[in-house]
Amino acid sequence: MATVSTSDFKGGMKLMMDGDPYNILENEFVKPGKGQAFNRVKLRNLKTGRVLERTFKSGETFETADVVDTDMQYLYNDGELWHFMVVETFEQYGADEAAVADAKKWLKEQDICQVTLYNGVPIGVASPNFVELKITETDPGVRGDTSGGGGKPATLETGAVVRVPLFIGVDEIIKVDTRTGEYVSRVK
């Protein structure tokens, strides 16, 4: 694996620290006119998602992390692993619950997701920003109510629960923003 020095740091660079892969979010060169130079760096742990700030002496070196983001199609869940496939190559990967994390409640078969591979193993899954899912359970629709105020909980085919307007009923398909978990619109 290649090594990088603090002078190569830039946003988006992936490196190894304390045995975990990290993504550099921000890098600031800090140096008094007559004094020691440091790099103040904001990083995200790619396994846990935790963001932290660390200071390094300028010139410190690190191994780069073998981390790549790849678009894959979600296939199925076998009860333990969530399986994904690279459409072009038919390569398949199984992601465990820790890697799928919050994305699992939005995963619908055949949707394209971004899977983060670390040393060839999935460590993160990002669902599409918008997904279209069918409602499996909700209180009966109230005809005529289009105000959108208030709303009611609805369970989706993936098991996720979102608040929807009162006029939405079972078996309807809705569009959801997965970043906020909010209802966007009804899909005809």
Added chain:
Amino acid sequence: MRAQLNRSIRTFFEDRGVLEVETPLLSWGTVTDPALTPFKTAYHRPGSSYSGDLYLQTSPEFAMKRLLAGGSGSIYQIVKAFRNEEQGRYHNPEFSLLEWYRVDFGLDQLIDEVEALILMLAASFGKGLTSRRISYQTLFLARLQCDPLESSFSEFQAKAEALGLPEASHLCGEDRATWLDLLFGHFIQPDLGRDALTVVIGYPAILPSLARSCPHDPRYVERAELFLAGMELGNGFHELRDPNEQRQRFERDLERRQDHGQVMLPMDQRLLEALRVGLPACSGMAIGLDRLLMALIGSSSLEDVLGFPIERA
């Protein structure tokens, strides 16, 4: 804007009878300060394949001191300086400096003058600005409840940990100067000069500089540092005149460089000769004009004030 800044500075010094000078950017000798890395270039006399190494100045200090020793009287210049291995939001390897020396000025008089200059420049950019002076030790005690010289490394570490910097001890080890740079840079400097031009005085002698020791307390040096909008704008010293002490400091620097596996550099023998002839009692100040311009226009990156930052140079 830069033209306006430079014009105002020249008028300010002309009105005060300070002479504008020009000194070489290239020199055979250079700084020994372990915190600075000069650019080096190979020189060829006509027809020669190699005539030795020349260094681009990291500041015009040594050349200007040679003029002072030659009897120039008070002088200033606006000039480019070069520092390798420095690049970031507040650093560009090539930058503009205003540097000036006042014969027979003590540090207090020099600070009076720098305050007058910066406040005048701020006013010319339509900014009302005030200034204040505060000691390095006072800042440490107020922000970190630590004394820069008396507190132990474990006290520093406890403070750094409480403030979210647990790696401090790994970074600084047993080196007090590095501890002070780290703590000051992370926890004190970002708040300095937010409401007024802030002049920090009373620097510990262990922080490298070319300042004279305080006559009444050799643990401190007669150095002033200038902060505006959280940025270090410049350094001023009551200048060291003793050629032997200057040589000792250079040698200490070089030992430190050797200990840290850094490149060894030739000390400026001509400066030492000039000090032996006699530097008049004087105080000097250097201000980074690019950062000053940033502060005056409220910018947060050097890119805003440089025509072509290094990546596009």
